[in-house]
Amino acid sequence: MDPQRIMNVVFNQSCHPRMQELPDASVDMIFTDPPYYQYRAQNVKGLKNHKDVVTEFEFDGFRSEEAYLSFLEDVLKEAYRVSKPGASGYLFCADDFVSYLNRIIESAGFKVRKVIHWHKTNPFPAISSRKMFANSMELIIHFTKGSPAVWNHKPVNEMHNYRNTAITKTDIEELIGKYQREDKIEQLLVMMKEALRDGELDNLIENPICMGKERTKHKTQKPLKVCVPFIEISSNPGDVILDPFMGAGSTAMAALKTGRNFVGYEIDPGYCRLIQQRFDDFLAGNPGFKGKKPAIV
Numbered sequence: 001m002d003p004q005r006i007m008n009v010v011f012n013q014s015c016h017p018r019m020q021e022l023p024d025a026s027v028d029m030i031f032t033d034p035p036y037y038q039y040r041a042q043n044v045k046g047l048k049n050h051k052d053v054v055t056e057f058e059f060d061g062f063r064s065e066e067a068y069l070s071f072l073e074d075v076l077k078e079a080y081r082v083s084k085p086g087a088s089g090y091l092f093c094a095d096d097f098v099s100y101l102n103r104i105i106e107s108a109g110f111k112v113r114k115v116i117h118w119h120k121t122n123p124f125p126a127i128s129s130r131k132m133f134a135n136s137m138e139l140i141i142h143f144t145k146g147s148p149a150v151w152n153h154k155p156v157n158e159m160h161n162y163r164n165t166a167i168t169k170t171d172i173e174e175l176i177g178k179y180q181r182e183d184k185i186e187q188l189l190v191m192m193k194e195a196l197r198d199g200e201l202d203n204l205i206e207n208p209i210c211m212g213k214e215r216t217k218h219k220t221q222k223p224l225k226v227c228v229p230f231i232e233i234s235s236n237p238g239d240v241i242l243d244p245f246m247g248a249g250s251t252a253m254a255a256l257k258t259g260r261n262f263v264g265y266e267i268d269p270g271y272c273r274l275i276q277q278r279f280d281d282f283l284a285g286n287p288g289f290k291g292k293k294p295a296i297v
Ligand SMILES: C[S@@+](CC[C@H](N)C(=O)[O-])C[C@H]1O[C@@H](n2cnc3c(N)ncnc32)[C@H](O)[C@@H]1O
Pocket: 013, 014, 015, 016, 032, 033, 034, 035, 036, 059, 218, 220, 221, 222, 223, 244, 245, 246, 247, 248, 249, 250, 251, 265, 266, 267, 268, 271
């Protein structure tokens, strides 16, 4: 397929098997937020009028856990084929599926590098009658096809506010003193001390869930402030970012705003209309936009 034909396009189709049309090694990065299996049919008791409130998302309707994981594995295998060597991938997931997803990411050929924690600073409240903690964390798995080709360092304080409590060279020296006779640990600590930079990135990002003007009607829309940093760290302007599960198009919007391109899929025509609206707003606000005009096909 002509690479220009896929550039800045969201296909209103299932990513699988449609991704088979993408050429080998044609994308520089993957950024995706697949359907989450675990949201199926939980009645939310304890809310006023709870009878009508169900958090079942139509796009989470897999018949079994096996069917869900096998579908995602097929998508990831295609993602591996279409990725360039050194491409990074980021995949949002819930805590109860992380080990399964790590396994299928690796069986697709990628190397899992780190699980990143997104701390949602404005989580939905826990419903007291359910005696549960509120869910203020979501995970993002970072993986690569071989060694990462791009790593654009970012000051950690763009990701969260814990910078002032970071470990210091003096802290590490103190530990080296304690582990003096344990060769391997001591060596590792010495390497860490040498590598320590001001504002080293760690696996935490803090940001509220999507609210205000940015929020569309999509129920699991991810904020651009959570998408953009990872896209900037692991890709360069002009690169192509793949998202097989576009939702309200946050990956596409983050790519456009940072001078990248995208290709993606969204099965639901209603969500594609939300994406189209975001494209229209972007083009209206950026009359000088020089890239290929984004489109839904
Ligand atoms: C978790 S949402 C993505 C939300 C997105 N990150 C955003 O910020 O708007 C997952 C999306 O995948 C879509 N989807 C589910 N199965 C799909 C498939 N086979 N192909 C393409 N899209 C699919 C759903 O309709 C849903 O919008």
